[in-house]
Amino acid sequence: MQNRRDFLNMLCRGSILTGLAAxxxxxxxxxxxxxxxxxxxxxxxxxxxDSCDLPEASLxxxxxxxxxxxxxxxxxRCAENCVMSPSAVKVxxxxxxxxxxxxxxxxxxxxxxxxxxxxxxxxxxxxxxxxKFVEDPFYQYTIDEPLCIGxxxxxxxxxxxxxxxxxxxxxHDRCVNCNECAIARDCPAxxxxxxxxxxxxxxxxxxxxxxxxx
Amino acid sequence: MKKTLAxxxxxxxxAVQFMNSYAIQRFPKPEFESGYVQPETLLPNPRxxxxxxxxxxxxxxxxxxxxxxxxxKRNRNAVFWMSVFALAYFGFYREGCxxxxxxxxxxxxxxxxxxxxxxxxxxxxxxxxxxxxAFFGRTFCAAVCPFGAIQDLVAFSPQKLGSRLNAVLxxxxxxxxxxxxxxxxxxxxxxxxxxxxxxxxxxLDASFGMFIFGGILLVVGIFIARPYCRFLCPYGxxxxxxxxFSRKHITITPAECIQCRLCENSCPYDAIEMPVTTxxxxxxxxxxxxxxxxxxxxxxxxxxxxxxxxxxxEPLASVNAKVRLAKQILNPVTEKNQPETxxxxxxxxxxxxxxQAFAEASVxxxxxxxxxxxxxxxxxxxFGGLIxxxxxxxxxxxxTPNKGTCLSCVRCVDYCxxxxxx
Numbered sequence: 073m074q075n076r077r078d079f080l081n082m083l084c085r086g087s088i089l090t091g092l093a094a095x096x097x098x099x100x101x102x103x104x105x106x107x108x109x110x111x112x113x114x115x116x117x118x119x120x121x122d123s124c125d126l127p128e129a130s131l132x133x134x135x136x137x138x139x140x141x142x143x144x145x146x147x148x149r150c151a152e153n154c155v156m157s158p159s160a161v162k163v164x165x166x167x168x169x170x171x172x173x174x175x176x177x178x179x180x181x182x183x184x185x186x187x188x189x190x191x192x193x194x195x196x197x198x199x200x201x202x203x204k205f206v207e208d209p210f211y212q213y214t215i216d217e218p219l220c221i222g223x224x225x226x227x228x229x230x231x232x233x234x235x236x237x238x239x240x241x242x243x244h245d246r247c248v249n250c251n252e253c254a255i256a257r258d259c260p261a262x263x264x265x266x267x268x269x270x271x272x273x274x275x276x277x278x279x280x281x282x283x284x285x286x
Numbered sequence: 287m288k289k290t291l292a293x294x295x296x297x298x299x300x301a302v303q304f305m306n307s308y309a310i311q312r313f314p315k316p317e318f319e320s321g322y323v324q325p326e327t328l329l330p331n332p333r334x335x336x337x338x339x340x341x342x343x344x345x346x347x348x349x350x351x352x353x354x355x356x357x358x359k360r361n362r363n364a365v366f367w368m369s370v371f372a373l374a375y376f377g378f379y380r381e382g383c384x385x386x387x388x389x390x391x392x393x394x395x396x397x398x399x400x401x402x403x404x405x406x407x408x409x410x411x412x413x414x415x416x417x418x419x420a421f422f423g424r425t426f427c428a429a430v431c432p433f434g435a436i437q438d439l440v441a442f443s444p445q446k447l448g449s450r451l452n453a454v455l456x457x458x459x460x461x462x463x464x465x466x467x468x469x470x471x472x473x474x475x476x477x478x479x480x481x482x483x484x485x486x487x488x489x490l491d492a493s494f495g496m497f498i499f500g501g502i503l504l505v506v507g508i509f510i511a512r513p514y515c516r517f518l519c520p521y522g523x524x525x526x527x528x529x530x531f532s533r534k535h536i537t538i539t540p541a542e543c544i545q546c547r548l549c550e551n552s553c554p555y556d557a558i559e560m561p562v563t564t565x566x567x568x569x570x571x572x573x574x575x576x577x578x579x580x581x582x583x584x585x586x587x588x589x590x591x592x593x594x595x596x597x598x599x600e601p602l603a604s605v606n607a608k609v610r611l612a613k614q615i616l617n618p619v620t621e622k623n624q625p626e627t628x629x630x631x632x633x634x635x636x637x638x639x640x641x642q643a644f645a646e647a648s649v650x651x652x653x654x655x656x657x658x659x660x661x662x663x664x665x666x667x668x669f670g671g672l673i674x675x676x677x678x679x680x681x682x683x684x685x686t687p688n689k690g691t692c693l694s695c696v697r698c699v700d701y702c703x704x705x706x707x708x
Binding site: 081082084085089092096098099100102103134135136143145147149155156157164165166167169171173207210212214235241243244247248249250251252257261262266270273275 | 479
């Protein structure tokens with residue numbers, strides 16, 4: 073200790089460090105003890121994380137962004153607002169839910185005269201859905217992912233006329249996991265949330281057992 | 287009769303349930319006879335969690351190495367190569383997320399919103415640079431932050447700005463920090479991330495406007511070194527104040543200053559304080575009068591700032607999604623043939639009550655009212671501090687780095703002719 077100035081410096085430094093330590097302590101304490109487990113999008117929402125055995129409740133879980141297809145209204149902003157271009161949100165086909173229809177609401181424009189793969193009949197602006205004959209009268213629809221821009225036109229069509237097997241999802245091979253998702257803050261339906269990185273998808277109907285489907 | 291009623295009720299229940307379940311399985315999955323195998327839905331995994339630990343390790347090691355290079359080795363070349371590494375790793379490889387500047391908002395949100403679980407990496411990225419700064423000065427700015435690194439690379443011809451301009455522009459980061467905390471605390475937006483000028487360069491992908499903003503900063507940065515760090519960076523405010531009380535700090539000369547003036551123009555950031563030799567030290571009367579003036583001025587400025595801030599709380603809150611929705615419900619688009627906004631459509635399809643939306647919006651508005659009082663008071667305090675700082679004359683005999691604004695880049699050291707005997 074040389075003089076008064078050094079002493080004051082030390083005092084200020086000490087209080088800054090104490091403040092930082094206290095903040096860290098509070099945040100860590102909250103993560104361990106109190107607080108609600110917001111990550112339980114698939115959990116039963118018990119409310120407390122300290123007595124929870126689920127992997128969602130583990131300390132400081134990394135989270136990723138995902139959108140809930142049940143809230144999505146297919147507004148098309150996912151295609152425009154993502155920091156990536158084309159968007160990291162793309163349509164995901166849950167084959168387990170698909171009806172393999174010939175007259176597919178996700179593939180064909182609603183006012184189409186004849187059912188064919190002609191470009192003018194396709195709903196998708198980038199022709200990212202591939203239609204393949206399986207057996208009469210069923211067709212398989214596959215997403216050509218590099219082409220998909222996430223505009224959700226097919227999702228709207230499939231939800232309106234079909235089974236809803238086409239669902240928008242954040243594709244984690246493309247998502248850079250921004251601190252604040254640029255789509256999430258402009259999503260009108262509040263469908264985006266942080267989900268635990270070990271359960272990064274929120275698809276509907278993919279976990280349904282076969283007997284429950286019909 | 288009872289039975290029929292019960293059946294009707296049950297049918298009604300099922301109907302409601304069916305309507306709710308959003309078009310699922312209208313057309314049952316066919317039973318294929320040709321032996322068709324249904325393809326699997328491919329779901330790529332996100333980045334492995336272990337790599338977040340790697341980020342933290344790289345941060346801590348970089349901070350330690352740079353602090354050692356700055357304080358012990360005093361080697362500009364080595365610091366330069368560390369900043370190139372930071373640019374490559376935190377910038378281009380990690381694409382700028384998570385960064386210490388943005389982590390202010392994560393920490394704020396975690397403090398105010400108990401349901402937000404903050405990731406460990408965000409806590410460490412916020413805390414570690416501050417702790418290192420408390421001991422060694424702003425070594426984080428020198429060569430760990432990718433923002434600083436990219437601007438440092440283009441600072442070819444830095445010009446002096448003059449202390450007055452520096453002081454006035456230096457107020458902007460405080461306002462930016464205040465706004466960022468307000469918007470993060472109310473859970474509205476992360477504005478630091480939204481207006482991040484360089485993230486588009488890391489990802490080679492951004493909106494046109496943000497590319498222009500980043501480009502302008504880099505072009506300006508040729509003549510005014512590190513414009514973002516000095517006149518925008520909100521994390522720099524925290525580092526500045528921590529660094530003023532740091533235990534150790536880079537010195538221009540390793541021994542005694544010989545007043546040779548060689549280092550005078552070496553600092554690209556105007557962070558070297560010249561010796562001030564006042565011939566007549568101010569008498570006690572003027573000092574006391576100045577002190578009284580400042581102690582009266584600062585509370586007045588804070589109150590005025592708070593009042594102005596509270597008048598502005600509604601425009602400030604109009605960014606919030608809940609407030610925006612309530613406004614749209616109140617003033618629907620009246621023009622015919624105009625489709626309703628997506629917000630209203632989503633609100634209707636979610637089946638919420640209008641009163642609920644209004645209640646949520648008024649809670650947010652109240653938070654903004656309190657927050658904007660505090661924000662305004664804080665800005666008043668900053669201006670008061672600026673005036674006080676300009677009024678006080680400081681005595682200084684040697685050339686020293688300003689501990690607050692010095693970014694520990696070690697450029698000035700090479701200009702000093704004094705060398706320690708080996």
